[in-house]
Amino acid sequence: MSKKIKVKKKFNPRRFVTNSVVHVFLTVLSVIWLFPVLWVILQSFRVENNGYGSYTTYFFPKELGFKNYIRLFTETDILNFPQMFMNTLIIAIFTCIISTLFVLSVAYTMSRLRFKLRKTYLNLAMIMGLFPGFMSMVATYQILKTLGLTEGELVRVAMILVYAGGSGMGFYMAKGFFDTIPKSLDEAALIDGATKFQVFTKVTMPLSKPIIVYTVLTSFMGPWLDFIFAKVLCRTQKEYYTVSIGLWNMLEKEYLYKYFTRFCAGAVLVSIPIATIFILMQKFYQDGMSGAVKG
Amino acid sequence: MKNIFKRKPSEFATEYTVTNALKKGDILTRLSFLLLGAGNIARKQIAKGLLFVFTEICYIYYMVSYGFYSLSEFVTLGHYERIETETDWGGYTYEYIGIPSVRVLLYGVATIVLTLLFVAFWREAVKSAYKVQRLNETGMYVNKFIDDIKDLFNVNLHKLLLALPLAGILTFTALPLIFMMLMAFTNYSDAVTPDGTSNYLNRFYWVGFDSFKDVLSINGNIGEQFWSVLAWTLIWAVFATLLNYIGGMILAIIINRKETKFKGLWRFNFVLSIAIPQFVSLLIMRTMLSDTGAINNLLMDWGLIDKALPFWTNATWARVTVIVVNLWVGIPYTMLQLSGVLQNIPAELYEAAKVDGANAITTFFKITLPYMLFVTTPYLITTFTGNINNFNVIYLLTGGGPGKLGYTAGQTDLLVTWLYKLTIDKNDYNIGAVIGIMTFVVLAIVSLVTYRSSGSYKDEEGFQ
Numbered sequence: 001m002s003k004k005i006k007v008k009k010k011f012n013p014r015r016f017v018t019n020s021v022v023h024v025f026l027t028v029l030s031v032i033w034l035f036p037v038l039w040v041i042l043q044s045f046r047v048e049n050n051g052y053g054s055y056t057t058y059f060f061p062k063e064l065g066f067k068n069y070i071r072l073f074t075e076t077d078i079l080n081f082p083q084m085f086m087n088t089l090i091i092a093i094f095t096c097i098i099s100t101l102f103v104l105s106v107a108y109t110m111s112r113l114r115f116k117l118r119k120t121y122l123n124l125a126m127i128m129g130l131f132p133g134f135m136s137m138v139a140t141y142q143i144l145k146t147l148g149l150t151e152g153e154l155v156r157v158a159m160i161l162v163y164a165g166g167s168g169m170g171f172y173m174a175k176g177f178f179d180t181i182p183k184s185l186d187e188a189a190l191i192d193g194a195t196k197f198q199v200f201t202k203v204t205m206p207l208s209k210p211i212i213v214y215t216v217l218t219s220f221m222g223p224w225l226d227f228i229f230a231k232v233l234c235r236t237q238k239e240y241y242t243v244s245i246g247l248w249n250m251l252e253k254e255y256l257y258k259y260f261t262r263f264c265a266g267a268v269l270v271s272i273p274i275a276t277i278f279i280l281m282q283k284f285y286q287d288g289m290s291g292a293v294k295g
Numbered sequence: 296m297k298n299i300f301k302r303k304p305s306e307f308a309t310e311y312t313v314t315n316a317l318k319k320g321d322i323l324t325r326l327s328f329l330l331l332g333a334g335n336i337a338r339k340q341i342a343k344g345l346l347f348v349f350t351e352i353c354y355i356y357y358m359v360s361y362g363f364y365s366l367s368e369f370v371t372l373g374h375y376e377r378i379e380t381e382t383d384w385g386g387y388t389y390e391y392i393g394i395p396s397v398r399v400l401l402y403g404v405a406t407i408v409l410t411l412l413f414v415a416f417w418r419e420a421v422k423s424a425y426k427v428q429r430l431n432e433t434g435m436y437v438n439k440f441i442d443d444i445k446d447l448f449n450v451n452l453h454k455l456l457l458a459l460p461l462a463g464i465l466t467f468t469a470l471p472l473i474f475m476m477l478m479a480f481t482n483y484s485d486a487v488t489p490d491g492t493s494n495y496l497n498r499f500y501w502v503g504f505d506s507f508k509d510v511l512s513i514n515g516n517i518g519e520q521f522w523s524v525l526a527w528t529l530i531w532a533v534f535a536t537l538l539n540y541i542g543g544m545i546l547a548i549i550i551n552r553k554e555t556k557f558k559g560l561w562r563f564n565f566v567l568s569i570a571i572p573q574f575v576s577l578l579i580m581r582t583m584l585s586d587t588g589a590i591n592n593l594l595m596d597w598g599l600i601d602k603a604l605p606f607w608t609n610a611t612w613a614r615v616t617v618i619v620v621n622l623w624v625g626i627p628y629t630m631l632q633l634s635g636v637l638q639n640i641p642a643e644l645y646e647a648a649k650v651d652g653a654n655a656i657t658t659f660f661k662i663t664l665p666y667m668l669f670v671t672t673p674y675l676i677t678t679f680t681g682n683i684n685n686f687n688v689i690y691l692l693t694g695g696g697p698g699k700l701g702y703t704a705g706q707t708d709l710l711v712t713w714l715y716k717l718t719i720d721k722n723d724y725n726i727g728a729v730i731g732i733m734t735f736v737v738l739a740i741v742s743l744v745t746y747r748s749s750g751s752y753k754d755e756e757g758f759q
Contacts, residue, residue: 019554026549030564033623036579037568039589102463105456113453116307121457128468130738132684132711135731136471138718139478142401143471165467168460197448197455225572228686232719244574251578260582267575275570279563 044068044264051261068265079259081266083239084246091159091242092223098164099219104212107174108200112186125169134228141232155233155240162229163222177211178204217277224274243270313418316425327424331417334424338431342440347420354413362406369403372396372481372500395497397483404474408465479506479728484721499725506725510733517726520704520713525737527614528709532682535621540675542622543629544667547637548659550630562634565627573624577691580620581607608697610706617707621688632674633667640666676742683738686711710734 046061051068072081110122140162144150149158181204189199205212223230227244234240241249247266250259316324327334332347368374375393382388430437438446447455483499512518550561568576583589584606591603606616640663648658689695689712695705703721704713710730718727 015554022549022552022555026555026561029546030561033565033568033627036576036583036623037571039583040575040579102460106460109453109456113456114307115453118453127739128472130680130742131472131735132686132714132731134686134711135714135728135734136468136475138724138727139401139471139474140467142397142474143466146398146401161463162467165463168457168464169468195445195449196452200452200456225574227574228690228715244572247575248578251582256582263578267571267579271571271575274572275567278570279566 040264040267043261044268046261052258053260068261069269072262072265072269079246079249079255080238080241081243081246081262084241084243087156087240088223088242088244091156091163092220094160095163095223096216096220098160099167099222100212100215102164102168103171103174103215103219104205104208106168107171108178108204110171111175111178112183112200112204113196125171129169137229137232140229144233150233152237155237158233159223159230159240159242162233163226164219167219174208174211174215177208181207214281217281221274221277224270311422311426311429313421316421320425321428324421324424324428327421331420332424335427338427339437340423340427340440343423343443347423350413350416351420354409357409358406361402362409365399365402365406368394368399369406373399373498375498393498396481396499400477400481401474404470404477408470408473475728476732477728478724479732480504481725482506483725484723502725506729510726510729521730521733524704524708524710524713525733527707528683529737531614531618531685531709532679534618535625535682535685536675536679538618538622539625539629539678540671542626544633546626546630547633548663551634551637562631565630569624569627569631573687574691576624577620577687580623581692584616584620607693610698613693613697613707617688617692620692621685624688629678633671636667636670637663639670672745676745679745680738680742683709683734683741684711685709686715690715710737 042061045064045066045068047065047067048061048063051071076082110118141150144158144161148154149161185203185207186199189203190196194202223242225244227242227248230242230245231248234242234245243266247263247270249255250263250266317328320327323334323337330348331351332344335341335344335347337344373394373396379387427437480501480503481499482502482505509515509517510521513522546565549555550558555561585591586603586605586608590606591600594600595603605612607613644662644666645658648662653661686709689707689709693705693707695708695712695716698706703716703723708716711734714727714730714734717723717730
C-alpha cells in the first residue's frame with residue numbers, strides 16, 4: 001500500500017444503501033455470535049433462588065451477585081473446583097515445558113538440518129496424523145497401566161506424558177516459521193565458527209520469539225481444553241479431575257439443577273485467561289496462515 | 296510416495312555401509328557383527344565400544360528373560376492354565392490363571408518394536424566398526440568419544456534434538472497405533488460367545504479379517520450401521536467444510552471491504568466467540584437448545600411456539616442443528632485465517648479489473664475465488680480431515696444421539712464418536728479398531744485425490 005489519496009466523492013445513494021445493509025448485517029451477526037457469550041456471563045451472576053435452576057424464562061437475571069463464584073471455590077465437598085484448577089495448572093505447566101522443547105527441536109531439525117531419514121519422518125508424521133487422535137487411547141491406557149501410572153498421584157504424570165509425549169508430531173506451524181528465517185544468517189554464524197547447536201540457540205531462537213510464544217501458549221492451553229483423555233485416565237478418581245471434566249460433570253443430569261450457574265461461573269473463569277491468550281495471538285494466527293502459504 | 300521404494304543415489308551416500316563392512320571388513324570388523332563394539336574397543340574407541348557392548352547385553356538379557364517368551368505367547372495371544380484345587384468337602388473347583396491377552400499383545404508389540412530398534416542400532420554399530428577400520432587403514436584421525444559427544448552438537452545435531460521427541464512419539468503415538476491396528480485382527484470384545492457362557496475380554500484370539508468382514512458387509516448388523524455412519528460422516532464433513540469456508544470468506548470480505556467502518560470491533564465480536572474454550576461453548580449450546588433450555592423457553596414465553604422444538608430429539612433436526620452450531624464455532628475461525636490470505640491478493644489484479652469495467656461479482660468469481668481456492672487447498676483438506684475427525688462437536692452436542700441406527704451408533708454419530716462408544720462404552724475393541732483403520736483409509740483417499748488434483752500440488756516445491 002502506497003500513499004492513500006483522498007478523493008472527495010459525491011453522495012451516492014446506491015453506495016449508501018449497500019453500506020447500510022452491510023453494517024446492519026454485521027450487527028445482526030454480531031448479536032447472534034455474542035448472544036450465548038452474554039447469556040453465560042449473565043447466568044454466572046444470577047443469584048436469585050440460590051442460583052439454582054438450569055434456565056429462567058427471562059433473559060436478565062433478577063438479582064446479580066458473586067455468590068456463584070464464591071460457592072464454586074468454597075463448597076468443595078462434591079465437586080472440588082479449586083483442586084481441579086490446581087491439577088490442571090500443574091499438568092499444564094509441565095506439559096508446556098516438555099511440549100515446547102519437543103516441538104521447537106523437531107521443527108528446527110526438519111526446517112534446517114538435512115539428514116537421511118528426514119523425508120521418511122515427514123511422510124510418517126503426515127500418515128500418522130490421518131488416524132483419529134484417540135483411536136490409540138485404549139492402547140495408551142494399557143501402556144500407562146503396564147507402567148503403573150494409572151493409580152493415585154501418578155495419574156498426573158500419566159496425563160503429562162500423554163499430552164506432551166506425542167507433541168513432536170505437531171511441528172508444522174513452527175517449521176513454517178523457521179523456514180522464513182534467511183539461511184544466510186546460519187551460514188554466516190557457521191563460518192564464524194559456531195556449532196550448529198549454537199546456531200539453533202543463539203541465532204534462530206532469538207529471532208523466533210513469536211513462534212516460541214505461540215508454542216508455549218498453545219501447549220499450555222492443551223490440558224485446559226482436552227477432556228477425553230483426562231476422562232479416560234482419571235475414571236472415577238475425582239481428586240485428579242481437571243477443570244474440563246469438572247465442568248462437564250456439572251452439566252450431567254444429577255448436578256445440572258444445582259450446579260448450572262456455578263458451571264457458568266467456572267466457564268467464565270476458565271474462558272478469561274484462554275480468551276486473553278487467544279486474542280493476543282489472533283494476529284499471529286492470521287500471519288501464521290498467510291506465512292505458511294507464502295512458504 | 297514412489298521414491299520410498301525406488302532406490303536412487305542419495306545425497307547422503309557413504310562408503311560406510313553394512314554391505315561394505317561384510318565384503319571389505321577385516322576379522323575385527325566381522326567379529327563386530329556378533330559382538331558389537333569389538334572393532335571399536337580394539338581400535339581405541341573404548342567408551343563407544345563399551346556402550347555398544349552394554350546395549351547388546353541389555354538387549355540379550357531382555358530377550359532371554361522376557362522377550363522370547365513374549366514373542367512365543369504373542370503367536371497364540373497367551374494361554375490359560377486350568378488349576379484344580381480340592382475343596383474342604385472333597386470336590387474340586389478350578390480356575391483359569393494366565394496373563395490377559397491384551398497384555399500379551401502389548402508385550403509382543405513392545406518386543407517387536409524393541410527388536411526393530413535394536414536392528415537399527417546394530418547396523419549403526421557395524422558401520423561404526425567398519426568406519427574405524429577404514430580410518431585406521433588410511434591413517435586418518437580416529438575420533439575419540441569426546442569428539443562424538445561434540446558432534447552431537449554439530450554435524451549430528453539432528454540426533455540430539457530428535458532423540459527425546461522421537462522416543463515420545465514412539466511410545467505414545469506409534470506403539471499404541473500399531474497395538475490398536477493389531478486389535479482389528481482379533482476378537483477382542485465383550486460379545487458373548489455362541490454358547491452364551493463367557494466373553495472375550497480376558498482371552499481373545501487372532502481371527503484374521505473376520506472383523507473387517509463384519510464391518511464391511513452390507514447385510515450384517517454392524518455393516519449396516521457402518522455404511523450409514525460413513526455416509527453421514529461424509530455428508531457432515533462436506534457441509535461443515537464448505538459452508539464454513541463460504542461463510543468465513545463472505546464474512547472476511549465484508550469486514551475487509553474498504554468502506555466498512557469499525558473493522559476492529561466486528562473482528563473482535565467474532566473472535567471472542569472462538570476464544571472461549573470449545574467444550575465450554577459447545578456445552579452451553581447444548582444446554583441452550585435442549586427441550587427445556589433457554590431458546591425453547593424464550594420462544595414459548597413469547598408465544599411463538601406451543602411445543603418445544605426438537606433440536607436434539609429429532610434426527611433431521613439434530614443433524615441440521617449440529618451443522619448450524621458448527622458454523623457458529625467455525626465461521627469466525629475461517630474468517631480470521633482467510634483475512635490474511637485475502638490481504639495478500641495482489642492489488643494490481645483488482646485495479647486491472649476495475650479498468651476493464653468489471654463489477655464486484657465478476658471480480659469475486661474471476662479473481663478472488665480462484666486465488667483463494669488455489670492458495671487455500673491445503674487448508675481445505677486439513678479442515679475436511681479435521682471435520683471427519685470432529686469428535687468434540689458431535690460428542691458434546693448430541694453424544695451421537697438421538698435414537699439408534701443399530702445397537703450402538705446413533706443418528707448423528709460420526710465414525711470417530713462411534714469408535715469412542717465402541718471402545719470406551721461397549722468394549723468392542725476389535726470393531727473399534729476396524730473403524731479407526733477405515734477412517735484412516737477414507738481420509739487418506741480424500742486427501743490424496745484432492746491434493747494431487749489441486750493447483751498448489753505442482754508448485755509445492757516452489758514454495759520452499
